[in-house]
Amino acid sequence: MPLANNVYHLYSDAKLLSELDFVDFHLALVRPLGLRRLVKPQVNFMMDRSCPFKPLPVDQSCAFFEWGFNWAIAQHAMHYLIIHSAVLEKNGRAIILPGVPGAGKSTLCAALAHHGWRLLSDEQALVSIDSGEVTPLARPICLKNESIDIIKDFCPTAQFGTTVKGTSKGDLSHIKAPIDAITLINKTAIPSLIIFPQYAPEVEHSMLTSITQGVAMVELIAHCFNYKALGLDGFTTLSSLVSQCRCFGLRYNELTDALTLLDQLHGEVAQCNLS
Amino acid sequence: MQSIIANVLKTPQLVKEMSNTQWEMCIRQANHCHMTGRLHYLLSIHQLLPFIPPRVLNHFNSALIKTQCQQREIAFEINELVHCLNEVGIKPIFLKGAAYVTSKMAHQGRTCSDIDILVPLNQLQAAEQQLASAGWVGEHISAYDAKYYRCWMHEIPPMIHLDRKTVLDVHHHIQPTTARNTFDINVMLVDVQTHQLREQDSQVLVCTLCIPDRILHSVCHLFSEGVLHKGLRDLTDIQLMLVDYHQIKGEDAAALLLDRANELSLSKQLYLAIDLISDLFYPIINLDTYNNHRRPNQINNTLGYRVLHWCYQKLLVTNSIKRPGFRYHCGAFLIYVRSHCLKMPLRLLLPHLGIKGWHLVKDTFRVTN
Numbered sequence: 138m139p140l141a142n143n144v145y146h147l148y149s150d151a152k153l154l155s156e157l158d159f160v161d162f163h164l165a166l167v168r169p170l171g172l173r174r175l176v177k178p179q180v181n182f183m184m185d186r187s188c189p190f191k192p193l194p195v196d197q198s199c200a201f202f203e204w205g206f207n208w209a210i211a212q213h214a215m216h217y218l219i220i221h222s223a224v225l226e227k228n229g230r231a232i233i234l235p236g237v238p239g240a241g242k243s244t245l246c247a248a249l250a251h252h253g254w255r256l257l258s259d260e261q262a263l264v265s266i267d268s269g270e271v272t273p274l275a276r277p278i279c280l281k282n283e284s285i286d287i288i289k290d291f292c293p294t295a296q297f298g299t300t301v302k303g304t305s306k307g308d309l310s311h312i313k314a315p316i317d318a319i320t321l322i323n324k325t326a327i328p329s330l331i332i333f334p335q336y337a338p339e340v341e342h343s344m345l346t347s348i349t350q351g352v353a354m355v356e357l358i359a360h361c362f363n364y365k366a367l368g369l370d371g372f373t374t375l376s377s378l379v380s381q382c383r384c385f386g387l388r389y390n391e392l393t394d395a396l397t398l399l400d401q402l403h404g405e406v407a408q409c410n411l412s
Numbered sequence: 413m414q415s416i417i418a419n420v421l422k423t424p425q426l427v428k429e430m431s432n433t434q435w436e437m438c439i440r441q442a443n444h445c446h447m448t449g450r451l452h453y454l455l456s457i458h459q460l461l462p463f464i465p466p467r468v469l470n471h472f473n474s475a476l477i478k479t480q481c482q483q484r485e486i487a488f489e490i491n492e493l494v495h496c497l498n499e500v501g502i503k504p505i506f507l508k509g510a511a512y513v514t515s516k517m518a519h520q521g522r523t524c525s526d527i528d529i530l531v532p533l534n535q536l537q538a539a540e541q542q543l544a545s546a547g548w549v550g551e552h553i554s555a556y557d558a559k560y561y562r563c564w565m566h567e568i569p570p571m572i573h574l575d576r577k578t579v580l581d582v583h584h585h586i587q588p589t590t591a592r593n594t595f596d597i598n599v600m601l602v603d604v605q606t607h608q609l610r611e612q613d614s615q616v617l618v619c620t621l622c623i624p625d626r627i628l629h630s631v632c633h634l635f636s637e638g639v640l641h642k643g644l645r646d647l648t649d650i651q652l653m654l655v656d657y658h659q660i661k662g663e664d665a666a667a668l669l670l671d672r673a674n675e676l677s678l679s680k681q682l683y684l685a686i687d688l689i690s691d692l693f694y695p696i697i698n699l700d701t702y703n704n705h706r707r708p709n710q711i712n713n714t715l716g717y718r719v720l721h722w723c724y725q726k727l728l729v730t731n732s733i734k735r736p737g738f739r740y741h742c743g744a745f746l747i748y749v750r751s752h753c754l755k756m757p758l759r760l761l762l763p764h765l766g767i768k769g770w771h772l773v774k775d776t777f778r779v780t781n
Contacts, residue, residue, distance in 0.1 A: 159432040159467045163440065185440050185733050213443075215474040366481040 241336030448475035449521030638751035
């Protein structure tokens with residue numbers, strides 16, 4: 138069972154719940170009955186008895202599980218403002234990296250998570266409506282296409298799961314969340330930086346461009362899963378998040394460069410807040 | 413096996429002692445039958461919210477946010493539809509979820525995904541044209557299905573808004589044209605109730621059926637559905653409306669409602685709903701008045717009534733998450749077949765099933781070729 142092996146490999150550091158604990162979701166990947174089992178077998182993602190997606194080829198199960206898991210969180214954690222972004226933390230201050238697919242968000246996230254930053258989430262920032270703090274998920278990071286080899290070189294300690302070829306998003310592979318992310322899973326973090334990353338092979342050096350809070354707010358709305366559903370709470374949570382953060386665009390073509398810039402910026406923000 | 417949610421609806425105090433595992437199953441069942449928001453409301457009226465563990469409360473809060481969002485969107489669409497149809501002199505009557513949101517009755521914690529309106533048959537064509545000009549278009553369905561709707565159903569094929577993707581069902585009756593024992597819809601149309609949708613918007617008047625008719629429509633809908641996916645929620649809708657109606661009308665409520673049900677030939681269905689509510693739910697109000705001398709004896713003594721009662725009870729209380737047993741399937745099959753027979757006499761139903769079957773075979777071959 139490649140799926141079970143993959144899940145075990147990627148989540149082996151996570152704490153197992155006891156029989157007596159409350160479990161949020163019951164997810165399953167189930168092969169439908171019928172003749173298709175013999176030619177081009179497929180697999181369904183199921184949460185209890187509902188089946189929210191069309192089936193996928195069975196060899197994409199490892200990716201399907203993670204996507205379905207993301208979906209389950211987005212559907213049932215509406216009491217957070219959920220932003221489609223990576224979140225990492227250092228010295229108690231979190232950085233939020235929203236990004237459209239292909240912007241290089243996960244690549245940057247994987248690099249940061251293996252160079253001194255604590256991973257909270259690669260896909261979803263769960264922002265508390267009451268406190269504005271981000272709750273960690275500490276789940277695997279999803280890398281696509283060229284990023285897989287880039288991170289294999291850049292982070293030799295990263296532990297990769299199965300590579301799934303030919304999905305709708307290309308080839309992809311997940312890397313295990315680092316151990317510190319998992320041990321500190323109950324420790325929330327206060328965001329102080331919002332960075333919109335964009336991989337840009339044409340630039341010579343990575344560069345940061347300051348963005349006004351208004352522009353950042355409008356950009357972020359487009360990255361939220363449930364901004365509309367939260368109504369006024371969505372607006373107040375997002376506007377107070379933006380007003381407590383400094384916001385930048387980051388164009389980068391090289392990870393070392395980008396990481397240095399982000400570390401410097403993080404240091405400056407910490408200095409400012411101290412003085 | 414009886415579901416935990418059914419036990420909690422009957423004895424809400426149980427939540428004081430529920431283990432994590434029991435809560436987990438309760439939430440799974442509630443999510444599955446669209447009851448999470450409603451269950452939260454029912455626990456709140458019994459002051460039981462403090463007994464919900466924090467991790468479970470997250471699921472309730474998440475569900476409440478979803479229902480509140482849906483209700484805001486429904487209110488927006490109601491406003492749009494009233495303005496749109498008033499322009500051509502039509503006053504749409506909102507049904508089911510939209511009516512509950514409008515009347516602020518049985519809306520608590522309720523999911524509502526689409527909108528149902530009722531217009532008199534002679535205004536149907538004008539309504540359809542006006543809606544089309546406002547961006548509502550027919551959903552793509554086969555020519556046969558379209559004809560089926562037009563000839564036999566009490567509604568036209570579902571419409572969908574081009575930009576907002578809201579689904580709208582336009583009815584001209586609350587029972588299919590072909591149903592047995594149907595009644596004159598004008599009886600309901602002359603008694604409609606008007607509401608203000610929002611306080612700041614006093615000139616927008618929104619119509620719904622009057623309370624007894626809303627209750628009877630809900631009853632009629634529950635017992636004509638072939639699949640009881642949202643049956644438990646619909647039954648709690650009826651219970652909540654009964655509670656409010658009894659508060660408004662006091663001791664007369666039962667007699668008034670029974671008279672109306674009699675007038676519309678829906679008393680058997682109403683008695684069945686009352687029986688199920690008394691059997692399955694904690695008594696928020698006393699429903700014994702419905703069983704006093706007025707109740708005709710023959711109603712609950714017939715074999716048909718007993719079988720029906722057994723089927724609904726079985727279907728509503730079974731744990732839908734676990735694989736259900738043989739008896740559940742029997743009940744589900746009977747209710748499914750019955751719903752089809754109610755909608756159409758056999759001389760129409762059999763050709764219909766034949767044609768549907770033939771289309772299914774044809775489509776399968778088209779795919780494989």
